[in-house]
Amino acid sequence: MPIKILSVDDSRTIRLIVGKAFRPYDVQLFEATNGEEGLAAAQRETPDLVILDVTMPVMDGVTMLTKLKENAATKAIPVIMLTAESGRDNVLQIAKIGVRDYLVKPFKEEQLIEKAGRIVALQKKAPVAA
Amino acid sequence: MKRHLADVFDTMLAMKPVLLPEAKLPSSGGRVTGAVGFGGERVTGAVYLHLTEPLARQVTAAMLGLTLAEITGEDEVNDVVGEVTNMLTGGLKSWLCDAGIECAVSTPAIIRGTAYDIESMPDVKREWLVFECGQERFVVEVHVKLN
Numbered sequence: 001m002p003i004k005i006l007s008v009d010d011s012r013t014i015r016l017i018v019g020k021a022f023r024p025y026d027v028q029l030f031e032a033t034n035g036e037e038g039l040a041a042a043q044r045e046t047p048d049l050v051i052l053d054v055t056m057p058v059m060d061g062v063t064m065l066t067k068l069k070e071n072a073a074t075k076a077i078p079v080i081m082l083t084a085e086s087g088r089d090n091v092l093q094i095a096k097i098g099v100r101d102y103l104v105k106p107f108k109e110e111q112l113i114e115k116a117g118r119i120v121a122l123q124k125k126a127p128v129a130a
Numbered sequence: 131m132k133r134h135l136a137d138v139f140d141t142m143l144a145m146k147p148v149l150l151p152e153a154k155l156p157s158s159g160g161r162v163t164g165a166v167g168f169g170g171e172r173v174t175g176a177v178y179l180h181l182t183e184p185l186a187r188q189v190t191a192a193m194l195g196l197t198l199a200e201i202t203g204e205d206e207v208n209d210v211v212g213e214v215t216n217m218l219t220g221g222l223k224s225w226l227c228d229a230g231i232e233c234a235v236s237t238p239a240i241i242r243g244t245a246y247d248i249e250s251m252p253d254v255k256r257e258w259l260v261f262e263c264g265q266e267r268f269v270v271e272v273h274v275k276l277n
């Protein structure tokens with residue numbers, strides 16, 4: 001069974017980079033472009049990990065995280081925040097709501113894989129037989 | 131901002147822009163400008179990243195791991211320029227936050243054209259940095275008003 005990862009970011013660029021980072025692994029990637037879509041996807045798919053931006057239209061990442069943690073069906077889903085904002089107070093506020101890790105943009109794909117790999121058991125895809 | 135820009139360009143794009151000592155804004159042809167605003171009780175402002183069209187395409191290719199020929203439309207260039215501007219503004223926001231000046235940032239906007247200037251409102255401090263990256267020059271412009 002592939003690991004289910006949900007990437008929530010309004011930037012298509014970031015969703016593409018996240019997708020590229022996990023491509024070598026046995027991962028089923030879901031995408032959402034704002035917190036509202038992300039919340040719906042989290043409830044529908046029950047992912048093993050959510051990678052979540054902060055500043056997004058419609059519903060921001062902090063609101064989505066709060067709602068995710070308030071819902072008994074989704075509160076156990078681990079979340080990595082992936083955001084350009086690293087101010088001390090912001091990080092503390094988000095940490096209080098409950099995140100497993102925090103990755104600040106700019107970031108390298110390897111950093112994302114390393115942090116995700118501490119939460120879920122990432123397995124390299126088996127090579128395709130010729 | 132200088133250090134943060136170097137970090138963003140090095141980490142995300144494997145590019146090493148050089149800060150030019152000149153204070154004048156370069157005149158430009160076709161430009162793609164990313165704009166992200168920030169605001170709070172004690173501060174308002176915006177960060178603008180002005181790239182030439184060729185450099186905007188190079189930045190997009192580097193960010194997405196594509197060749198220039200694979201970039202077919204303006205949408206992906208706009209999204210990448212917006213995201214780079216967002217990262218620059220995020221660094222500024224974090225610095226302000228750590229200095230006790232809370233603020234929130236906007237989602238990015240894009241301006242495209244050949245002859246435009248960003249004018250600041252009264253009491254707004256406006257500064258810019260000019261960089262060279264390969265054959266192209268680009269500008270980071272910051273407008274700040276402390277309340």
